Amino acid sequence: MPNVLKASGQIEPFNEAKLRVSVQRAGIDPILVENVIIHIKSKLYENIPTKEIYKHILEFLQKSPYPFSHAKYGLKQSIMDLGPTGYPFEDYISEILKMEGYATQVRQILQGKCISHEIDIVVEKNKTRSMVECKFHNAPGTRSQVHVSLYTKARFDDIKEKNNLGEVWLVTNTKITPDALNYALCSNMKVISWDYPEKESFRDLIEKHKLxxxxxxxxxxxxxxxxxxxxxxxxxxxxxxxxxxxxxxxxxxxxxxxxxxxxxxxxx
Amino acid sequence: MPNVLKASGQIEPFNEAKLRVSVQRAGIDPILVENVIIHIKSKLYENIPTKEIYKHILEFLQKSPYPFSHAKYGLKQSIMDLGPTGYPFEDYISEILKMEGYATQVRQILQGKCISHEIDIVVEKNKTRSMVECKFHNAPGTRSQVHVSLYTKARFDDIKEKNNLGEVWLVTNTKITPDALNYALCSNMKVISWDYPEKESFRDLIEKHKLxxxxxxxxxxxxxxxxxxxxxxxxxxxxxxxxxxxxxxxxxxxxxxxxxxxxxxxxx
Known part of the structure; x- marks a missing residue:
């Protein structure tokens, strides 16, 4: 099997099982899933960009008897299309958190010990108020770096006492580097990234609530x-x-x- | 007098006194300073970019009987020319801090409570060890934002105990936003930016040591x-x-x- 070139620049062998899981997520007919895979395998060449594989899948689904199934397939790209600014992403996360039972307020100015901060979302549930930092990237292959976890923690430390905040969350539409994740968890931050935590990742929450x-x-x-x-x-x-x-x-x-x-x- | 367009995008009235101070910094003959100013005033038009004024000054100095005086004039740009990466800037700051009597080590990996960090410069003087975060920008008109102060503080908090560090410094070749400065000072960080603190700014240190x-x-x-x-x-x-x-x-x-x-x- 040939290699594929990922958006991050990494090269790895084509993985049929991974492709199947990805296509199955669209919730389409199982026979159609197998047809997509046969179609893609006929298109492979050495170092084919994953973006091109994705394009072939969308084209195939559009021509299929289930013309709308690709709406669910391209979720990652659809989230990026909320850009270029981060504001719609904040509104979107706010809607997801409402479905999880939180009261939410977007873009709140809170005074800290040192300076005032614009907090992307302030959430409240069971009398605990928390701050949510939303990190939106609209370039494929980007990951949230350790700087993001660090400045989110420092911001929380500055405002938590004056505003009686219990928790700090970092929510991002991309993956997160191991350093950024380890620092965040060790600092008692709650992290939701594209694929973390398992079963309750950003992608899982969207699908759970059909948002x-x-x-x-x-x-x-x-x-x-x-x-x-x-x-x-x-x-x-x-x-x-x-x-x-x-x-x-x-x-x-x-x-x-x-x-x-x-x-x-x-x-x- | 016409307006000038700054690299930051701001527009402000042409200020002869400001131009004089800027040219005098080059340490050139006072008569030449006046000639430069007469020359520039003949070139002004509404919303002339400061970059163009700067170019006219360099050209004038190059043609003058003091052909080398412009080497000192273009200091801000010369620092930016150390890019595109930040490593030469770290080496450069390290040299300045040595002249200030510090023992320095660049790019040290220090283990923190949560993760390990690459620290740009670790300095030591009078038995106090400190970390220095260097923030290099090579686009004119950029300012260091509050995120930089925030992540520097969080990084320091993570490593200070395990590494017995006394102080944290933020050194940048650009100006710094009021929020970034206020947060840093309030958090006991030492800040050296292009024009801060007065008389001991980055620019002042370079000129003091002729570095x-x-x-x-x-x-x-x-x-x-x-x-x-x-x-x-x-x-x-x-x-x-x-x-x-x-x-x-x-x-x-x-x-x-x-x-x-x-x-x-x-x-x-």
Whole structure:
């Protein structure tokens, strides 16, 4: 089997089992999963970029009898499409934490011992108030480095007493380096990254609550998605619940209907 | 008087007194200073970039009867030319701190409570050991942000006990934001930035010890300077003291002599 070139620049052997798990996550028909794998294996060459494999999968799913299944497949990229700024990502994390039973407030200015800080999200549950630092990256292959854990800890130390905070969380849409994770855990920080902790990672939480970002909707252009995200419409669900949230885009009715029906498919 | 456009993007009125102070720093003949100012005033137009003013000054000084005086004038840019990586800057700061009476060790791995850290410089004087975080930027107009002060503090907190460290310093070649400075001072960090503290800023220390970086030498190309800096030849003085340090460049003799004589001019 040939090698594949990852977004991080690393090269590793093509792994069929890994591809199967990744495609299965889309929740599509098992026969279709096997067809995707046969299709991809016919496209492989030495050092094929994973990005190209991903593109072949999306194309294959789009042509399949299940035209919407790729909306769920491209989750990692859809989260990155919430950028370029980090604000929609903060709104998005806030929605996920609400589903986990937290009261949330985004972008709060809290006074610390030394200076005041803008805290991405302040959460509260069972009378414990905590700060959440959201670290958004929109370049594939990026990992959150140890600096992020370090400055989050120092920020928490500065504000915790004056604001009666119990916990500090670091939430990121990427993976996190071993140093950044070890420092954070050793400092009693709670970490949620793309694939950590097992069964309760960022990806798991999205799937558990079916909180797909508005950017998964392939019937919208990237500009339209960003316009919605800037107006705090960050969930595909918001459009199912309230089709009027599309009004700011000024779409013709047939276009509006196709966005709405894609959205309903995801939540069927 | 027209406005000028600063590297940071800010616009402010042209200030003759500020220009005079800046040119006087080059330590050139007072008559020449006045000639530079007359020359620059003839070149002004609305929103002229400060970078262009700087270029006119360098050109004027190069054509003047004091051809080497511009080596001292372009100090800020010369420091940035130590990049793109931060290693030569660390070596350079280490040399300055030696002149201030410290024993120094660059790039030391120290074990903390949680993880191990690479510390840019560990310094010692009067039996007090301290860590120095060097923050190098090579884009004009950049300022060190509050994140830098925060992660430096958290890093210090992680290693101070196990390594018996007394102080933490943050040294940067740029200016520092008010938040970053206030947090650092409030957290008992020592800060040296381009213009802080008054009379003992980074710029002042360089001039006090005449520790001009090797990148001030206009008779070398940018590539040659970087090659020297990578080999830890970071001071113009090193070339005066030891002309053989130029050998790695494989220059012809006449070229070597002109670099050496420029160097001697700076230290005359």
């Amino acid at each position: 797909y970002p508005v950017t998964t909707l392939t019937s919208l252009t990237q500009n339209q998605k960003q316009l919605l995200a800037e107006k705090h419409v960050v969930l595909a669900r918001d459009i199912c619940k309230n089709p009027a949230s599309l009004d700011i885009l000024g779409l013709p009715n047939d276009k509006k209907n196709s966005v709405f029906s894609e959205c309903q498919f995801i939540y069927k | 001009y970086p090797v990148t001030t030498l206009t008779s070398l190309t940018q590539n040659q300077k970087q090659l020297l800096a990578e080999k830890h030849v970071v001071l113009a003085r090193d070339i005066c003291k030891n002309p053989a340090s130029l050998d790695i460049l494989g220059l012809p003799n006449d070229k070597k002599n002109s670099v050496f004589s420029e160097c001697q001019f700076i230290y005359k």
